[in-house]
Amino acid sequence: MELILNFDSADKASLPQVGGKNASLGEMIKAGIRVPPGFAVTTASYQSFIAETGIENAIFALLSDLDVDDVDALNRVSAGIQELMNTAAMPERVHQGILDGYAELCRMCGTEKVPVAVRSSATAEDLPTASFAGQQDTYLWVLGAEQVVDSAKRCWASLFTPRAISYRVKNDFPHEKVLISVGVQKMVHAKAAGVMFTLNPTNGDPSKVVIEGSWGLGETVVSGSVTPDKFVVDKVIMEVSEKTVSRKHIECVYNAEKGGVVDADVVPDRQTSCCLDDREVMDLVQLAKRIEEHYGRPMDIEWAIDEDIPFPENVFIVQARPETVWSRKRKESVIGKKSGYQLLMEQAMKRIKIS
Amino acid sequence: MADEKGRFPDPHEYQVPPELEGWEEMYPSHYLFSDDRKEWEGSQFWYLDKIHAPEPMPPLDQIFQEAWQISLSQYTTRVFCIPPAQGIAQRMVGCYMYICAIAPPPEQIIGEKAALFEKRVFYVFEHYEELWGKWLTKFKALGNEMAAVEVPKELPKFAPEDQVLPAPRGFYASYDLMTAFDKLANLMIKGWQYHFEMLNLTYLAYLMFGDVTRKLFPGISESAIGKMVAGAYVSMFKPEEELCRLARAARTSYTVSEVLKKEAPAQDKISELEKTSEGKNWLQEFEKSKDPWFYVSCGSGWFHHEGSWLTNLNIPFSYIKDYVERLERGETIERALDEIDKQRDEIVAEYRNLIKTDDDRKAFDDAYKTIRTIYRYAEDHLFWVEHWLHTIWFSKIRQLGNVLVDNGMIDQPDDIFMFTRYEVPELLTEVATAWALGVDIPVRGSYYKAKAKKRRKILEAAAKWNPTPALGVPPEEVAEPFTIMLWGVTTDRVKEWLEGMGEVKAEDVSQVKGFASSAGVAEGPARVLRMLKDIIDLKPGEVLVCPSTNPSWAPVFTKIKAAVTDIGGLTSHAAIVCREYGVPSVTGAGIATSVIKTGDIVRVDGDTGVVTIVKRA
Numbered sequence: 001m002e003l004i005l006n007f008d009s010a011d012k013a014s015l016p017q018v019g020g021k022n023a024s025l026g027e028m029i030k031a032g033i034r035v036p037p038g039f040a041v042t043t044a045s046y047q048s049f050i051a052e053t054g055i056e057n058a059i060f061a062l063l064s065d066l067d068v069d070d071v072d073a074l075n076r077v078s079a080g081i082q083e084l085m086n087t088a089a090m091p092e093r094v095h096q097g098i099l100d101g102y103a104e105l106c107r108m109c110g111t112e113k114v115p116v117a118v119r120s121s122a123t124a125e126d127l128p129t130a131s132f133a134g135q136q137d138t139y140l141w142v143l144g145a146e147q148v149v150d151s152a153k154r155c156w157a158s159l160f161t162p163r164a165i166s167y168r169v170k171n172d173f174p175h176e177k178v179l180i181s182v183g184v185q186k187m188v189h190a191k192a193a194g195v196m197f198t199l200n201p202t203n204g205d206p207s208k209v210v211i212e213g214s215w216g217l218g219e220t221v222v223s224g225s226v227t228p229d230k231f232v233v234d235k236v237i238m239e240v241s242e243k244t245v246s247r248k249h250i251e252c253v254y255n256a257e258k259g260g261v262v263d264a265d266v267v268p269d270r271q272t273s274c275c276l277d278d279r280e281v282m283d284l285v286q287l288a289k290r291i292e293e294h295y296g297r298p299m300d301i302e303w304a305i306d307e308d309i310p311f312p313e314n315v316f317i318v319q320a321r322p323e324t325v326w327s328r329k330r331k332e333s334v335i336g337k338k339s340g341y342q343l344l345m346e347q348a349m350k351r352i353k354i355s
Numbered sequence: 356m357a358d359e360k361g362r363f364p365d366p367h368e369y370q371v372p373p374e375l376e377g378w379e380e381m382y383p384s385h386y387l388f389s390d391d392r393k394e395w396e397g398s399q400f401w402y403l404d405k406i407h408a409p410e411p412m413p414p415l416d417q418i419f420q421e422a423w424q425i426s427l428s429q430y431t432t433r434v435f436c437i438p439p440a441q442g443i444a445q446r447m448v449g450c451y452m453y454i455c456a457i458a459p460p461p462e463q464i465i466g467e468k469a470a471l472f473e474k475r476v477f478y479v480f481e482h483y484e485e486l487w488g489k490w491l492t493k494f495k496a497l498g499n500e501m502a503a504v505e506v507p508k509e510l511p512k513f514a515p516e517d518q519v520l521p522a523p524r525g526f527y528a529s530y531d532l533m534t535a536f537d538k539l540a541n542l543m544i545k546g547w548q549y550h551f552e553m554l555n556l557t558y559l560a561y562l563m564f565g566d567v568t569r570k571l572f573p574g575i576s577e578s579a580i581g582k583m584v585a586g587a588y589v590s591m592f593k594p595e596e597e598l599c600r601l602a603r604a605a606r607t608s609y610t611v612s613e614v615l616k617k618e619a620p621a622q623d624k625i626s627e628l629e630k631t632s633e634g635k636n637w638l639q640e641f642e643k644s645k646d647p648w649f650y651v652s653c654g655s656g657w658f659h660h661e662g663s664w665l666t667n668l669n670i671p672f673s674y675i676k677d678y679v680e681r682l683e684r685g686e687t688i689e690r691a692l693d694e695i696d697k698q699r700d701e702i703v704a705e706y707r708n709l710i711k712t713d714d715d716r717k718a719f720d721d722a723y724k725t726i727r728t729i730y731r732y733a734e735d736h737l738f739w740v741e742h743w744l745h746t747i748w749f750s751k752i753r754q755l756g757n758v759l760v761d762n763g764m765i766d767q768p769d770d771i772f773m774f775t776r777y778e779v780p781e782l783l784t785e786v787a788t789a790w791a792l793g794v795d796i797p798v799r800g801s802y803y804k805a806k807a808k809k810r811r812k813i814l815e816a817a818a819k820w821n822p823t824p825a826l827g828v829p830p831e832e833v834a835e836p837f838t839i840m841l842w843g844v845t846t847d848r849v850k851e852w853l854e855g856m857g858e859v860k861a862e863d864v865s866q867v868k869g870f871a872s873s874a875g876v877a878e879g880p881a882r883v884l885r886m887l888k889d890i891i892d893l894k895p896g897e898v899l900v901c902p903s904t905n906p907s908w909a910p911v912f913t914k915i916k917a918a919v920t921d922i923g924g925l926t927s928h929a930a931i932v933c934r935e936y937g938v939p940s941v942t943g944a945g946i947a948t949s950v951i952k953t954g955d956i957v958r959v960d961g962d963t964g965v966v967t968i969v970k971r972a
Contacts, residue, residue, distance in 0.1 A: 333714035340725035347563035
């Protein structure tokens, strides 16, 4: 089995090797959606790592009999596993595989060191019925091959944070069954970014796309550290039914001195200006519709607008996963079995309360 | 405005400005709040009817209001029997009209009505096409009857020979003059009885469909619902189609198009066209289109002073000029009606696809079929009643006005509109009497002239007054479909009124709200047009601000940046045409024409329904 797999070679079928997030990126590329290029470090790499270094048995031995409600024990076991993973050396062919993958990405982007986002992509995460979202790590603006290798390893280790361990136990997911892949994706030099839903998460209205966005990278929106600008757009007639521009006091941007992303202050004038223009909003809605249609279900999507590229080539989708809250509800009819005349009679009998 | 208990002024205590002194006699006495009905009137909720009476009411134009009060109400209460709904009552206060949706009847009546409703209403839906055909036939007959009412041009010195010999006719010009008006008035009342034949049911079906879609798509906008329901092939758009047809006909002859392209009054163009055979042929085509399609009011059709294409041929001729020029530039002038219908079907299919369960899809299909069956009525009746019939009426009444002028009763023909429909017979009878009495018989012309003059002054004063949006006690519930659909009386609306919108001075208002009826945002200098005849002032790139539009305004929409109207919902003419041309619009903004002044820089947000005055002129 491949140790790394380019996003454009991944799809639904490769989920066991590349995890939900990466498989989803592959699917979108197939559907013609603009996704920043990258590759997956497959679960085979991870398996090879824990098996060939011999830490596998030690890890599962530590986990057996663990009482996750015993916080001290949980933390101790987690720390122990992290230690095991950090000190174990990565098998050479896995190491080389990641180096090759990164080199190819750099070549493709025409640069020596392309900044990338390194994200974990677990095989159980993002499944519609098991929202593991945010349980694993993300490293932004990683520069250089060895840094990518190092971040990938840290993503693997994130499978064993106290929270992740406890979550699996409580949801009856066997630890052995959860494998992890890592996605390495070119960073979007985001002018603005955020999330969108292909239904209105507040009332489940399936005719709306709701976009939330802020300046810089989308992390501020995802983490809730800013109140984002919000747009509610009708999917069918493409009308903006709600537009709220909020005060966005900080933005997540790359800082060369610190060698990573930081939350920087936004100058006052820009705080209250809208982070998206009308055509960007419309383009995002079109993308959301295509993604929903491709997956055949409501989706939760992360997007970013690149500031170095002209519209519309600058609109990127960086992530898409099935929406879980409303998709689980709403199986039953809202109106019921009623004829037009019954509905008319009901209307005729209606009185509208007005005070 | 309202007191702390959330009440509006008591209608019996509400004071009108002193300049309006004498307004009461301009309307039928049963239109006044009166002590003998005090208890009932005081417990109802009366709100200003800005849709039918956005401006002070000329006495004779009041006939339409009288007619609809009875007709609309009787269909709800006695004919199709919408169970908990009663009629809409009207009152006049200082030349403005207030209306009230009467509270539901006792439970027993509701039950009786429900049984009748089921039987009668479902029948109408099942036989709509057939019923519409019958409606149109009888309505056209009615209009033709009105057009055929003979108004004596002048009272003859002596009865003509053929009325006396060989056998006396038995009745003469005096009778013709007196009865002409009675016939016209009765036919108008009858036309309005027809007007509501299927309209209450149309609105009910529209509300039902809106409710169903809102349940399926909680945040769906009114404009989306409007788009699903509205049709392209409706009588109201026919006048514009006829203009296009005539423009194309003109293009087949160089001389005809050259004449039509001139900057000249319509009458000059007609005289010139009459000189050539090609011109004559074209004029024949024009005559073919004219009745009924150019019987179009330049306004809503509710006021005599709006005029019509018929009374102002410069309007259709200026549109034809524009169309001929556009054809020469190789542009398409016709609206792509098939395309509009196709787009509507696509929109409906797309919403339908979003529905999750089979039962809901079925209910949606059924609800949609119900509204589509009848909705055309909302669009078609408007042309035939408010435009065609009213235009015939106004021209007939003006003929009577001319007779009154000729006989020294009033100064100008339109002064006849300063008298109620109960007073006009008095004027005509006096003329008939004087004629009968012989030669050199004085009439009280100065009395009537002074009256007309005074009433015009009162109307002018009333136009400057901003009356309270409502009177009396807000009700707990509303069941009457027109109240909800046309006037949008909801909790929010009442609250808005209670907050005292009416008391704010026009110059202090920087924002008005209405329906977001055509998407997009545009900014530009405002052009406030109260009358279509002022349209020559409009410059390309301006934002049109007007009371309402209708097909007689259609060619304007290619020139403007955005449109704002005081009156009209999401399926109003302005809304439909703006969406078609991709021009942002806000309709039903209520006070736009009184708040916005020509030259103000305004921003029209057709996505949110907000019009902002960015900079005052």
